[in-house]
Amino acid sequence: MRRTSLALLILLAACQRTPAGDAAAPDGRDTSASGLERAAIASGAIADASKISPVGLYQRSHEAGRDALCVIPGKDGQYRFGLEAVFGEEPNCRGHGAARRAGDKLILSFKGGDRCIIVAQYDGDQIALPGVVDMACADLCEGRGSLEGVSFPRIANDAAAALRARDRGNDPLCDA
Numbered sequence: 001m002r003r004t005s006l007a008l009l010i011l012l013a014a015c016q017r018t019p020a021g022d023a024a025a026p027d028g029r030d031t032s033a034s035g036l037e038r039a040a041i042a043s044g045a046i047a048d049a050s051k052i053s054p055v056g057l058y059q060r061s062h063e064a065g066r067d068a069l070c071v072i073p074g075k076d077g078q079y080r081f082g083l084e085a086v087f088g089e090e091p092n093c094r095g096h097g098a099a100r101r102a103g104d105k106l107i108l109s110f111k112g113g114d115r116c117i118i119v120a121q122y123d124g125d126q127i128a129l130p131g132v133v134d135m136a137c138a139d140l141c142e143g144r145g146s147l148e149g150v151s152f153p154r155i156a157n158d159a160a161a162a163l164r165a166r167d168r169g170n171d172p173l174c175d176a
Contacts, residue, residue: 058152
C-alpha cells in the first residue's frame with residue numbers, strides 16, 4: 001500500500017512539471033500551442049495556421065440568413081476586409097476596414113465613426129468573432145443584430161473569390 005501511494009505521488013509530481021522545451025522558444029516557434037498541437041503540426045497531421053494566409057472568402061448560410069466575410073491583400077502586409085451578418089429579414093451587421101495578423105488572431109479595425117476593433121480567432125479554416133465585442137461596434141448593426149459570437153468558415157482561399165462576393169443588396173462585399 002505504501003509503495004503504491006509513493007508511486008502515485010511520484011507520477012503526479014512528474015505530470016505537474018513543465019518540460020524544459022516548453023519555455024520561450026528562441027527560434028520563433030509558437031509556444032502558445034500545446035505540446036500535442038506542436039507535434040501534430042510538426043508531423044503534418046494539422047496545418048500551422050500561422051503560415052496560412054487569411055486571404056479568401058468565409059461564408060455560412062443558416063436558417064436566418066447568411067454570414068459572409070471577405071479578406072483581400074492590402075498595403076504594408078496588412079489586409080482589407082468586408083463582412084455582413086444577416087439575422088432574418090431586417091436585422092443585420094455590415095462593415096469593412098483593415099485587418100492585421102497577430103499570431104492566431106486577426107485584428108479587424110472597422111472604418112467609420114466609432115473606432116470598432118474586434119480581435120477574432122483565426123485557425124486557418126475559420127474566423128470566429130468573440131462572444132463579447134466593444135460597444136463601439138453596435139453602430140455596425142441594425143435592429144437587434146450583433147456580431148458577438150459570429151463565425152465564418154472558409155469556402156475559398158483566393159482574392160478573386162473574395163472580390164466576387166456580394167452582400168444582400170448585390171453590392172461588392174470587398175471593394176477592389
